[in-house]
Amino acid sequence: MAEAVKESNIQDVIAEQEKIVAEKPDNVMAHHMLGLIYLRAGRSEDAIRELEKAIEIDSQSMESIVNLGAIYFGRGDYDRALELNRRALKISPTMAEALVNIGLIEQQRGHAAEAIESYEQATRIDPRLITAWLNLASAYTMQQEDAKAVQAARQAVELDPDSGMAHNNLAVALYFSGAYQEALHHLERARELGYSVDPRFSDGLKAKALQ
Template sequence: MTEQLLEDLPKVIAELEKKCRENPKSVSAFHHLGLVYMKAGRTEEAISSLERAVEIDPLNGDAMINLGAIYFGLGKLDKALALNEKAISVHPEGAQAYANLGLIRQQRNELDKALEAYEKALQYNPRLATVWMNLTSLLTMKGEDERALAAARKGLELEPDSALAHNNLAVALYFSGEYATAMKHLDKAKELGYSVDPNFVARLREKIN
């Protein structure tokens, strides 16, 4: 977040708060205010505004998804899960809700359900790079090395400057026995600012040497 944006936030918030007071039925005003509150780190107010948006329009899937993201960040996975499932019931082809659902399921160690959700997300939007990255880690956890490698390559293809994508590919290559190439991508991940696991680096060097 730039300094200019930080300086502008109080003004933007004041304007949106005024809009909400003048039009207490405006879904867009409350939704937008909730997003700006999120950027400002005013979590409780963001929750209140987004809940108001959903209250006004129970079919507002985007507000549900954003509200779910806040609860996910707070570690309230049950609430995040319920909101994304509700968003899917409203918009069954919503890729982002399925993507979020997969991440929540993965956090709860419900790997098969997480996989199903990620696959649904990619069915509706195959260009969601973060889903390919999350899918890589999930498939690695499940021991599906060939599929994990394919997912890792797709994630890097979509976001070639992503440190996480390079790290994921390094891990997938390691489990596929391509140690030298794995080290190249691990070095690139470090160059891009990723905090790589020193134990993994040590294991990889042992394999190369």
């Protein structure tokens, strides 16, 4: 019953926003918001159409460009996602979020060095952007740069001590650096914070810590 009510509510929101778009067909934000609502409802094709319309009206609409890039990233169309995030970065060279997105795309492609470069640039622009530090730690681990991975993961934990993901990433980095006891402490903290810990990693770490 709850799901049915939820579905009914989203349909009401869609209908209301569609009415706004019909009344204001040249309003960038109206199309942008409708695109996000469609995305929330699982209507990705409609979301793409509305976000593209917003960009057609205003080619500098960074929010629409970045959100459209996120949809293509989710679809595995990394070329299109990369193109859109680079476009956003050209409009605003200090947009750290776009740099993080580019890093994610490069990391997904297995290009760890390129991902690291993008994440590092993001941390220089916005040192408090936790997603940049989290992903930087992961990319350093991929490159077996364990000391740097620990440093980046510690920065993420310092920025948000209540982030289960940050504690998990630090546990992984510490594991590869050989600090098993400290890694186990952070893994347990990640679990306490509700993070879904990989049981295989947890078992392997406990075995190492007991040696």
